Amino acid sequence: MHVPLVVLGGGPGGYAAAFLAADLGMEVALVERDERLGGTCLLRGCIPSKALLHVGRVLAESREMEEWGIHFQKPRIDLDALRARKEKVIAALTGGLATLSRRRNVKMVRGSARFTNSKTLEIAASEPGGASQTVTFDHCILASGSRPARIPAFDVGSPLVMDSTGALELADVPQSLLVVGGGYIGLEMGTVYAELGSKVTVVELTDALLPGADRDLVKPLQKRLEGLYEAILLNTKVVKIEAGATSVKVHFEGPDGPSSKEFSRVLVAVGRRPNSDGLGLENTAVKVSPKGFVEVDGQQRTADPHILAIGDVCGEPMLAHRASHQGKVAVEVLHGEPALFAPRAIPAVVFTDPEIAWAGLTEQEAAASGRTVEISRYPWAASGRAHALGRTDGLTKILVDPETDTVLGLGIVGPGAGELIAEGVLAIEMGCSARDLMESIHPHPTLGETVAFSAENYFGLATEIYRPRADASKE
Ligand code: FAD
Numbered sequence: 001m002h003v004p005l006v007v008l009g010g011g012p013g014g015y016a017a018a019f020l021a022a023d024l025g026m027e028v029a030l031v032e033r034d035e036r037l038g039g040t041c042l043l044r045g046c047i048p049s050k051a052l053l054h055v056g057r058v059l060a061e062s063r064e065m066e067e068w069g070i071h072f073q074k075p076r077i078d079l080d081a082l083r084a085r086k087e088k089v090i091a092a093l094t095g096g097l098a099t100l101s102r103r104r105n106v107k108m109v110r111g112s113a114r115f116t117n118s119k120t121l122e123i124a125a126s127e128p129g130g131a132s133q134t135v136t137f138d139h140c141i142l143a144s145g146s147r148p149a150r151i152p153a154f155d156v157g158s159p160l161v162m163d164s165t166g167a168l169e170l171a172d173v174p175q176s177l178l179v180v181g182g183g184y185i186g187l188e189m190g191t192v193y194a195e196l197g198s199k200v201t202v203v204e205l206t207d208a209l210l211p212g213a214d215r216d217l218v219k220p221l222q223k224r225l226e227g228l229y230e231a232i233l234l235n236t237k238v239v240k241i242e243a244g245a246t247s248v249k250v251h252f253e254g255p256d257g258p259s260s261k262e263f264s265r266v267l268v269a270v271g272r273r274p275n276s277d278g279l280g281l282e283n284t285a286v287k288v289s290p291k292g293f294v295e296v297d298g299q300q301r302t303a304d305p306h307i308l309a310i311g312d313v314c315g316e317p318m319l320a321h322r323a324s325h326q327g328k329v330a331v332e333v334l335h336g337e338p339a340l341f342a343p344r345a346i347p348a349v350v351f352t353d354p355e356i357a358w359a360g361l362t363e364q365e366a367a368a369s370g371r372t373v374e375i376s377r378y379p380w381a382a383s384g385r386a387h388a389l390g391r392t393d394g395l396t397k398i399l400v401d402p403e404t405d406t407v408l409g410l411g412i413v414g415p416g417a418g419e420l421i422a423e424g425v426l427a428i429e430m431g432c433s434a435r436d437l438m439e440s441i442h443p444h445p446t447l448g449e450t451v452a453f454s455a456e457n458y459f460g461l462a463t464e465i466y467r468p469r470a471d472a473s474k475e
């Protein structure tokens with residue numbers, strides 16, 4: 001088969017690219033080894049984890065209602081029903097993608113693809129005994145994604161030692177769970193299991209949870225997690241894992257020296273690796289970085305004129321919305337448009353409770369680059385809506401260029417931060433000033449107001465925050 005455009009990988013990067021190509025009238029094939037479309041995000045990532053986090057949030061809220069005088073009985077958890085409900089979410093979405101690809105006449109090719117040269121893919125059948133096929137193309141958009149990073153010493157061949165895919169299967173609610181890695185997955189899945197009833201311990205190599213995130217934002221999360229989790233071990237290394245039939249013995253090296261403890265299960269969540277190996281890229285001119293990321297320019301072009309790459313396989317941050325955005329840029333480039341992937345803000349959201357979200361410049365990035373910024377923090381203790389929700393632990397902070405008042409960054413911690421951050425993305429992309437945020441009327445009482453109020457606070461004019469006037473003594 002020959003197609004002008006083939007997309008390799010049916011995740012959020014790949015299917016967004018293939019669908020746009022079809023919408024623009026291009027003839028396109030989509031190659032996916034999995035029997036369902038959706039990739040990591042839909043089948044074993046964003047969507048199932050957020051479905052389970054929703055359940056965890058409801059469990060937490062039902063407990064929190066006690067201080068409002070509302071008492072629920074202890075929940076009875078039917079794991080089979082919970083798993084089935086989560087699968088229903090996935091099935092609805094992946095089924096929708098299959099319908100959409102059919103309607104758009106995207107040629108679906110099932111199998112595992114490998115480049116034999118810059119214009120040819122050999123596709124091995126996913127099912128045993130199936131026939132392999134050859135697809136030649138003018139252009140290929142590589143969207144092969146990523147997989148969990150593995151630490152060889154932890155590969156003890158026990159089902160009790162899981163990666164994120166295993167954790168999302170929810171085989172049981174272990175009495176105790178050790179999460180190795182205090183990053184996105186560790187904290188999100190740790191929250192799910194802790195809410196379902198496991199005693200969760202998180203062990204993190206560095207001196208902080210979510211090492212790349214803003215400390216002001218992590219602080220309220222860490223405080224809450226200290227109440228939810230059994231323990232948080234920072235600056236601690238797992239040196240050995242010994243799996244038994246019903247438990248796993250884990251040996252640590254921490255600030256207080258060596259120690260060991262038994263856990264019912266272990267989740268290893270220490271990052272992800274790009275799927276750039278095993279693809280036959282050596283048969284093309286594509287360049288791969290020492291970390292395994294496919295190197296691309298601002299138009300998603302690789303060093304091979306026939307191959308573009310998008311999403312997790314071509315770098316960080318490994319996020320679904322970045323992958324799909326890059327997919328659209330790659331298609332527009334092939335369609336002859338002057339498209340460029342040059343965002344001012346790629347939002348990041350950690351869907352814990354509270355959620356953490358940020359967009360644009362962070363305080364740490366400003367400090368590292370020596371850029372002068374003014375930071376305005378708006379504590380949710382000053383928000384009527386936060387009080388009504390019983391969640392005054394949140395914070396909204398904006399980073400502003402003091403010369404021009406331009407909004408450079410927004411960070412939010414609190415319930416719903418992931419929804420609220422979209423306003424910051426728009427503000428940063430549009431080059432809004434803090435005055436634009438302040439003077440745009442926000443609905444009351446909402447948590448969204450805290451974005452406008454943080455801008456008011458930048459000018460020292462926040463209604464709910466008293467700041468003594470610098471020139472008050474002159475009066
Ligand atoms: P992928 O989604 O990984 O898709 C790649 C596809 O290519 C796969 O379907 C794979 O089967 C296929 N493929 C690979 N090699 C071949 C081959 N040789 N032949 C044929 N097919 C092939 N991101 C967010 O933005 N928000 C979140 O809330 C979020 N939560 C997450 C939670 C978890 C537990 C995990 C693991 C990830 C999460 N992510 C989240 C990250 C997100 O899933 C990824 O950034 C996103 O899926 C990347 O999209 P992609 O299209 O680049 O690759």
Ligand code: NAD
Pocket residue numbers: 151180181182183184185186188203204205206209210211236237238269270271272317318319348349350351
């Ligand atoms: P991560 O990079 O977010 O966190 C990994 C953590 O493990 C880091 O804090 C790191 O210091 C720590 N670590 C590394 N080696 C260790 C070791 N030997 N012992 C203890 N700690 C160790 O990676 P992740 O949590 O596996 O998630 C992978 C990626 O998937 C994320 O970076 C993100 O791009 C994506 N993701 C996004 C979301 C979201 O958007 N909400 C959710 C889940 C995953």
